[in-house]
Amino acid sequence: MNFLLEGFFQAFSLLLSGNAETYSAIWATVRVSSYSIGSSLLIGIPLGFCLGYFDFKGKKPLRTIVDTLMALPTVFIGLLVYAFLTHRGPLGDFGLLFTLPGIAIGQTILALPLVIGLSATAVESMDQKLRIAIISMGANRTQLFLSSLWEARLGILAGAIAAYGRVMTEVGISMMVGGNIKWHTRTITTAIALETNKGQFGMGVALGLVLLAIALCVNVIVSFLRRRD
Amino acid sequence: MNHSYAGKTVLAIDHLKVQPASIIGLIGPNGSGKSSLLRLLGLIERPTQGEILFNGLRVEPFDDEARFRITLLPQEPILLKRSVLKNVAYGLKLRGKGKEVVQKANEALARVGLSAKDFSQRPWYALSGGEAQRVALAARLALKPKVLLMDEPTASVDAASAQLIKEASLRARKEMGTTLIVASHDWQWLYEICDEILHLFKGRIFGTGRETIIFGPWQDFGTGKRGKSLSDGQQLLVSAPPDREAAAVIEVLSVSDNGPTSPGEEIVLRGTVSRLSLERKTGQLFATILIADIPFTVGLTFQQGKEHTIFPGKTVFIRYRLDQIKWI
Numbered sequence: 001m002n003f004l005l006e007g008f009f010q011a012f013s014l015l016l017s018g019n020a021e022t023y024s025a026i027w028a029t030v031r032v033s034s035y036s037i038g039s040s041l042l043i044g045i046p047l048g049f050c051l052g053y054f055d056f057k058g059k060k061p062l063r064t065i066v067d068t069l070m071a072l073p074t075v076f077i078g079l080l081v082y083a084f085l086t087h088r089g090p091l092g093d094f095g096l097l098f099t100l101p102g103i104a105i106g107q108t109i110l111a112l113p114l115v116i117g118l119s120a121t122a123v124e125s126m127d128q129k130l131r132i133a134i135i136s137m138g139a140n141r142t143q144l145f146l147s148s149l150w151e152a153r154l155g156i157l158a159g160a161i162a163a164y165g166r167v168m169t170e171v172g173i174s175m176m177v178g179g180n181i182k183w184h185t186r187t188i189t190t191a192i193a194l195e196t197n198k199g200q201f202g203m204g205v206a207l208g209l210v211l212l213a214i215a216l217c218v219n220v221i222v223s224f225l226r227r228r229d
Numbered sequence: 230m231n232h233s234y235a236g237k238t239v240l241a242i243d244h245l246k247v248q249p250a251s252i253i254g255l256i257g258p259n260g261s262g263k264s265s266l267l268r269l270l271g272l273i274e275r276p277t278q279g280e281i282l283f284n285g286l287r288v289e290p291f292d293d294e295a296r297f298r299i300t301l302l303p304q305e306p307i308l309l310k311r312s313v314l315k316n317v318a319y320g321l322k323l324r325g326k327g328k329e330v331v332q333k334a335n336e337a338l339a340r341v342g343l344s345a346k347d348f349s350q351r352p353w354y355a356l357s358g359g360e361a362q363r364v365a366l367a368a369r370l371a372l373k374p375k376v377l378l379m380d381e382p383t384a385s386v387d388a389a390s391a392q393l394i395k396e397a398s399l400r401a402r403k404e405m406g407t408t409l410i411v412a413s414h415d416w417q418w419l420y421e422i423c424d425e426i427l428h429l430f431k432g433r434i435f436g437t438g439r440e441t442i443i444f445g446p447w448q449d450f451g452t453g454k455r456g457k458s459l460s461d462g463q464q465l466l467v468s469a470p471p472d473r474e475a476a477a478v479i480e481v482l483s484v485s486d487n488g489p490t491s492p493g494e495e496i497v498l499r500g501t502v503s504r505l506s507l508e509r510k511t512g513q514l515f516a517t518i519l520i521a522d523i524p525f526t527v528g529l530t531f532q533q534g535k536e537h538t539i540f541p542g543k544t545v546f547i548r549y550r551l552d553q554i555k556w557i
Contacts, residue, residue: 127307133308
């Protein structure tokens with residue numbers, strides 16, 4: 001058990017001393033997860049709203065597909081994105097393999113079904129009569145969309161948190177698409193995997209603590225927003 | 230205008246004209262099309278066939294011409310997930326009234342008997358059913374609408390809230406010239422306030438709601454007699470119904486203190502006067518007479534009421550003719 005305790009001490013020392021390698025991984029994680037969660041929310045919320053709000057032919061099968069994709073294995077996404085971004089792949093010319101934007105593409109694919117599915121659930125669980133109430137107050141179509149979205153905000157927020165959690169903690173995509181390149185594409189999770197393999201528990205624990213701190217910060221902010229409501 | 234859901238026609242109205250600043254009452258059993266009509270008039274939905282004109286212009290949902298002038302208060306008070314003030318201010322903000330929003334919202338709250346000091350910052354979930362309905366009404370009154378449609382506004386609220394809702398809606402007509410179209414089961418209230426009452430049944434408008442409608446199923450008593458056996462042992466006889474579930478519209482010819490004297494073409498039934506109401510516009514009295522458990526509505530002149538000394542609780546006899554029964 002001593003090695004774990006030593007790991008904790010070493011972790012605090014690395015964090016407090018501003019260890020460049022540790023902070024490089026933290027910064028890479030924050031950047032790439034921000035890209036991916038931003039783009040998945042931007043694409044996923046309107047799609048989720050449409051999926052939950054409108055009735056159309058093929059809605060149920062589409063919903064089943066989205067729900068299934070929520071459990072998509074990260075290594076499978078990593079494999080697909082790798083295949084597309086490698087120089088032999090259809091998107092090889094963009095030079096995105098082993099870059100943070102490349103990882104962000106994979107993580108967006110990972111987060112998108114969660115954002116779409118949970119947004120759709122949030123919109124579906126809204127009172128159907130809310131539409132009548134909003135239109136009867138004089139809303140036009142855009143105002144109806146925005147007001148309905150705002151009414152479903154707590155459910156959508158829950159979806160965003162779940163997606164953020166998945167993006168922050170995945171290893172498969174970051175490892176396969178990013179290549180775990182020190183100072184460039186090494187994220188917190190790939191660094192923990194690597195350092196643990198090397199027996200360097202200190203850095204692993206330090207980075208694990210940072211992940212936990214980020215998760216705590218996000219949840220504190222969300223709780224504050226909910227309370228303010 | 231025709232409107233249908235999943236191929237089933239729920240409304241079929243040839244023509245309906247509403248005068249500005251009038252009060253129209255809609256009555257009819259559940260499923261008769263009252264709420265559907267209000268949703269169409271409120272431009273929430275587009276009729277399957279036909280058109281709605283407002284100030285002579287054809288209007289549709291989301292039309293700029295009408296969406297700021299017509300508003301609907303649904304039966305259940307659906308509030309947005311925000312404070313009372315933000316709920317009342319929502320429609321004003323949609324209209325771009327930025328500066329005066331708080332003042333107008335507070336005035337509207339006062340109209341429905343809610344103090345801005347106590348209620349404006351309350352969240353939507355911290356209200357009773359009656360308070361929520363009053364907030365929903367305040368949100369609409371703040372808009373100074375030209376047309377206010379109300380679907381059973383007092384159906385699920387306490388007596389005090391119902392009174393305040395009634396007062397506030399009538400005040401809107403008086404002070405802002407708002408046209409009120411109200412669907413309600415509170416017949417007595419509607420007859421007191423309305424310029425016109427429309428009776429809806431199976432999606433069609435017929436009569437003024439003073440008709441007595443008796444719903445099927447009908448029994449065959451043999452020897453050509455059909456009708457219903459009433460709980461007090463009397464038989465309510467009708468002419469041949471078009472089908473077992475058809476509804477009969479019975480016009481009561483007279484009310485008297487005397488029972489049947491000699492066999493004739495008139496059917497006589499014994500009942501008890503349960504309510505007397507006055508139609509303010511015409512000055513006519515209406516008596517509701519319970520025959521067993523079935524209410525019959527009878528129009529009386531003031532003189533007739535006085536002559537027969539009609540009062541609630543009194544036993545009377547009503548007369549109608551089989552050949553005057555209409556089927557719907």
